[in-house]
Amino acid sequence: MSKEFATRAENYSEWYNHIVTKADLAEHAAVKGCMVIKPYGYSIWEKMQQALDQMFKDTGHENAYFPLLIPKSFFSKEASHVEGFAKECAVVTHYRLKNGPDGTVIVDEEAKLAEELIIRPTSETIIWNTYKGWIQSYRDLPLLINQWANVVRWEMRTRLFLRTAEFLWQEGHTAHATSQEAIEETERMLGVYADFAENWMAVPVIKGKKTANERFAGALDTYCIEAMMQDGKALQAGTSHFLGQNFAKAFDVKFTSKEGKQDYVWATSWGVSTRLMGALVMAHSDDQGLVLPPKLAPFQVVIVPIYKTEEDLLKINAKVEEIRKSLISKGIRVKYDNRDTQRPGWKFAEYEFKGVPLRIAIGPKDMENGTVEVARRDTREKEVLQMVDLDNKIEHLLSQIQDNLFQKALSFRDQNIRRVDTYDEFKKTLNENPGFILAHWDGTAETEQKIKEETKATIRCIPLQAEERDVKPGICIYSGKPSERRVLFSLAY
RNA sequence: CGGGGUGUAGCGUAGCCCGGUUAGCGCGCCAGCAUGGGGUGCUGGAGGUCGGAGGUUCGAAUCCUCUCACCCCGACCA
Numbered sequence: 001m002s003k004e005f006a007t008r009a010e011n012y013s014e015w016y017n018h019i020v021t022k023a024d025l026a027e028h029a030a031v032k033g034c035m036v037i038k039p040y041g042y043s044i045w046e047k048m049q050q051a052l053d054q055m056f057k058d059t060g061h062e063n064a065y066f067p068l069l070i071p072k073s074f075f076s077k078e079a080s081h082v083e084g085f086a087k088e089c090a091v092v093t094h095y096r097l098k099n100g101p102d103g104t105v106i107v108d109e110e111a112k113l114a115e116e117l118i119i120r121p122t123s124e125t126i127i128w129n130t131y132k133g134w135i136q137s138y139r140d141l142p143l144l145i146n147q148w149a150n151v152v153r154w155e156m157r158t159r160l161f162l163r164t165a166e167f168l169w170q171e172g173h174t175a176h177a178t179s180q181e182a183i184e185e186t187e188r189m190l191g192v193y194a195d196f197a198e199n200w201m202a203v204p205v206i207k208g209k210k211t212a213n214e215r216f217a218g219a220l221d222t223y224c225i226e227a228m229m230q231d232g233k234a235l236q237a238g239t240s241h242f243l244g245q246n247f248a249k250a251f252d253v254k255f256t257s258k259e260g261k262q263d264y265v266w267a268t269s270w271g272v273s274t275r276l277m278g279a280l281v282m283a284h285s286d287d288q289g290l291v292l293p294p295k296l297a298p299f300q301v302v303i304v305p306i307y308k309t310e311e312d313l314l315k316i317n318a319k320v321e322e323i324r325k326s327l328i329s330k331g332i333r334v335k336y337d338n339r340d341t342q343r344p345g346w347k348f349a350e351y352e353f354k355g356v357p358l359r360i361a362i363g364p365k366d367m368e369n370g371t372v373e374v375a376r377r378d379t380r381e382k383e384v385l386q387m388v389d390l391d392n393k394i395e396h397l398l399s400q401i402q403d404n405l406f407q408k409a410l411s412f413r414d415q416n417i418r419r420v421d422t423y424d425e426f427k428k429t430l431n432e433n434p435g436f437i438l439a440h441w442d443g444t445a446e447t448e449q450k451i452k453e454e455t456k457a458t459i460r461c462i463p464l465q466a467e468e469r470d471v472k473p474g475i476c477i478y479s480g481k482p483s484e485r486r487v488l489f490s491l492a493y
Numbered sequence: 494c495g496g497g498g499u500g501u502a503g504c505g506u507a508g509c510c511c512g513g514u515u516a517g518c519g520c521g522c523c524a525g526c527a528u529g530g531g532g533u534g535c536u537g538g539a540g541g542u543c544g545g546a547g548g549u550u551c552g553a554a555u556c557c558u559c560u561c562a563c564c565c566c567g568a569c570c571a
Contacts, residue, residue, distance in 0.1 A: 163570070224571095236571060
């Protein structure tokens with residue numbers, strides 16, 4: 001393990017890169033901008049998927065799968081949608097290779113596709129093209145579908161998990177009979193994301209609505225959850241879009257209502273991606289490495305034996321087997337590492353770096369005293385516990401760690417949300433105390449754009465839940481014009 | 494995609510400006526012995542042709558050209 005490990009204060013982005021690569025979450029692939037998600041990292045992603053998938057099912061959704069390749073013509077059907085994605089699409093133009101003159105493989109120019117195919121940057125078009133055949137009557141509605149998939153967006157500047165050319169995500173695509181119902185769905189799924197972020201990832205989020213500038217291409221409204229990273233920057237952790245009838249019109253998806261009238265259906269789409277992995281790392285980890293919330297940790301407890309003789313080890317093995325069984329019966333994920341090839345201290349450091357929430361060490365002294373040493377990753381505290389009732393104690397500790405991580409992140413965030421009333425103050429705050437800023441804005445795209453150009457800060461969202469004092473009228477920090485309420489500004493990932 | 498930087502063994506690096514012995518070091522790896530409650534010590538050993546291609550030269554990690562990847566800044570974006 002690297003001992004020349006950058007701290008957050010020294011170099012935040014280097015620190016992030018080191019955690020991701022050295023904790024075995026992911027590494028760069030041979031393809032530019034793409035990553036290999038390694039087993040340890042993928043295991044965390046699987047935990048996320050499982051939790052989210054259950055939440056989607058619990059809210060009535062079903063999974064399906066749509067193609068990776070989308071006919072180019074589909075993209076031109078919704079004007080703002082094309083515009084939003086045109087610059088970052090990978091295009092498939094041929095379907096065959098052949099041997100070149102010098103023995104290399106070349107594209108067979110004769111095998112040109114009649115219509116080029118786009119590797120999906122998102123699936124609205126292919127899905128709505130399909131929905132046309134599925135929806136005729138109000139009885140077919142609502143249609144509540146989710147898909148787990150990969151998408152490709154040809155990014156100019158990439159970072160592991162935060163922005164890669166290919167990433168994994170889920171995209172929900174629903175169709176409804178009324179606008180009202182679709183808006184409710186949009187809000188419901190935003191709620192699911194917030195719930196997941198806070199209760200599984202232990203990352204507090206602010207729910208809000210995007211301004212027109214930041215809205216998804218093709219949406220009437222985009223809702224989001226915004227999380228604060230330890231450097232004070234915002235990370236959009238999930239989005240939920242109310243698409244109105246834009247895609248229904250573009251793909252001619254109509255239904256007959258109870259009253260026998262024809263109308264276009266109302267749509268939503270919503271998604272979270274492997275970017276959540278980046279959020280997870282940047283929300284909790286410290287200068288000793290990764291810190292994982294118990295609910296998403298591939299293993300929640302690691303047990304390390306300490307012994308001199310083979311005889312000691314055998315005794316410990318037997319004892320640990322009891323402990324392991326009792327923990328497993330509580331649904332706790334346990335790893336027992338009794339490899340003789342690494343020493344205890346090495347293992348301690350290793351599992352700390354990988355963010356395992358709890359470590360149990362058990363040696364001859366413990367065997368004599370009926371105790372174990374338990375170390376928490378979040379606080380780095382150690383205590384000696386009686387083995388009696390250990391499973392309950394561990395279960396309790398894990399839930400404490402989960403809570404503690406959330407509380408820590410929450411108080412960090414709240415300490416770094418500031419209200420400012422002048423542009424000078426705004427710039428000064430961005431400079432000296434990076435974090436979220438609640439400030440008045442006149443509601444125009446021009447002002448938003450100007451502020452962005454001059455300070456790099458953007459309006460992350462118009463919070464859905466705000467304190468009384470933040471929804472009172474005021475004066476725009478930039479233009480001096482009247483403002484209805486404060487909105488949330490920040491530098492962002 | 495524009496500007497700047499980096500690329501030497503699995504990782505971290507020295508050497509490069511001022512071309513010239515088998516490219517050095519630390520960690521890790523392998524073997525043995527000792528050790529064993531926070532990255533164990535000693536001894537011995539293996540591993541790199543210097544991101545890739547081309548060029549200059551008697552000779553290139555070192556100079557030149559092109560290219561690829563990564564990092565930082567900018568534009569764009571989840």
